[in-house]
Amino acid sequence: EFVHELAGALDGRDSVDCIFLDFSKAFDVVSHDLLIAKLHGYKIDKKVVYWISEYLSLRKQYVVLNGCQSEFADVTSGVPQGSVLGPLLFMLYLNDIVGVVSSPMRLFADDCVVYRKIRASDDVDILQADINAITDWCKLWEMNINFKKTVHIPFTRRRVPSLSTYTINDEPLTVAYEYKYLGVFLTSTLSWSKHIDYTVSKASRMLGFLARNFKPVPRSLKERLYFSHVRSILEYACTIWDPHTAVQIIKLEKVQNRAARFVLNNYDRRLSMTRAKQSLGWKELSFRRKNLRLKFFNNIFHCRTGIDRNAYLHPPDYISQRKDHVYKVKEFRCKSDVYMNSFFPKTIRDWNGLPASVVNIVPNDMFYSTLTS
Incomplete structure (x- = not known):
């Protein structure tokens, strides 16, 4: 939905300023007292809130260094990471931040972006006011914004974009033209070249590791390793960035071709990759990406x-x-x-x-x- 909004704005020759916020140690700094107060504010059953309070209370921690153990310290903040309740409690804690801004805002765990179409100087002022409101919210609820990792990306099709300056506590934010958001590289022009190059590189490194360490294992195991450790990289979030240019499609498919050689243990240059993949029952990645998009669309429909x-x-x-x-x-x-x-x-x-x-x-x-x- 976020990428669709950006693409639609660029299609209409609009510019969109996005502020990608980074919260410092977000899961660790959630105040237990403030969280309980917020749960009461959501009108959650008092018995449930009391149970959660007991779940969070009387937690202690210590450090072991070179065999020496420190004294126990009380844990008065943070949601238990690795737990089922942890992410839910964090979302409940952060959720009302959207109420302090007038611009669109998207939250996913501790990843937060606030953005606005910039058609006039008033839009810049409104977005800056939203940043100020977020800063005030963070002070009130004892959350910290990591200034160095918070960036401003202007999404635009203009060759010479008009850059606006946004600040946090009077310090100007860094302007960037690419950002890794939820594991996907977004660029200011919504080109997927950067992300596809990153994906190919990451998948190739993993395939190289498998080829070096699992050469003598059975074909069935090699195939499972490819599916779980390489193809999963090649298809992560591919419904969003599925390429349409032949160059990018071929670049991704070459990784699968090398994987087929690895699984078949056949590195003969004369090997037909089409026949090799057919013998394995593998479909072209472009075919799989199309079907994954349609599968997701069917769920939406x-x-x-x-x-x-x-x-x-x-x-x-x-x-x-x-x-x-x-x-x-x-x-x-x-x-x-x-x-x-x-x-x-x-x-x-x-x-x-x-x-x-x-x-x-x-x-x-x-x-x-x-x-x-």
Whole structure:
């Protein structure tokens, strides 16, 4: 949804200023007393709040260094990491921060971004006021913003962007043109070249490690290692960045080609990679990415995600009785490649092109297995 908003803004020749906030030791500094007060504010059952209070209280910690143990110290802040409740309690603690800003804001655990379309100087002032409000909220709730890791990225298609200056406590924020957000590199032009290069490099390093250390193992184990440790890297969040250029598609597929050689233990240059992958039953990564997009879209269409389908999926102006299926969705009008090849516009075109026998399948597992076959 966030990338769709950015791509749509760029398609309309708008600029979007994004402030990616970094909270210092976010999970460790949550005040237990303030958290309990906030839970009461949410009108959560008093018995549940009392139980959570008991769960957090009387925790102690100590340090061992060179065999010497320190004295016990009381733990009065932080949510227990690695626990089931920890992330939920943190989200409840942070959730009301969205109420202090007027600009759009997105939260995922301790990753936070506030952003705004910049059409006039007033928009810059509003976004700066939101940053000030966030700073005040952090002081009130004893959270700390890591100034050095908080960055401003101007998303724009303009060759010479007009840069605005944003500050925290009168210190100007660093301007960056790329940022790794939730494991995906975003650039100011929404090009995916940086992320794809990073993905190929990371997957290649892992494949090299497997090839060096698991050469004599059975083929079935090699294949499982590839699926779990390499292909998972190649397909992480690929519904967002699925490339449309041949150069990037080939670059990603080359990693799978090398993986096929590793699994088959065949490094003969004359080996046909198409036949090698067919013998393994592997599909092209581009085919898999398309199907993964459609699988996710099917979940959105049938309201099985947190995404509001009515915000993105609308009835078409016309349905051809001969060519179209009854689940056809209105396609987006796009002026730029960035928007045209983003998730919703691209996947809606693919969805509308599916046969009726496929889109009529409601269970997602059956839908996906039909696509892949």
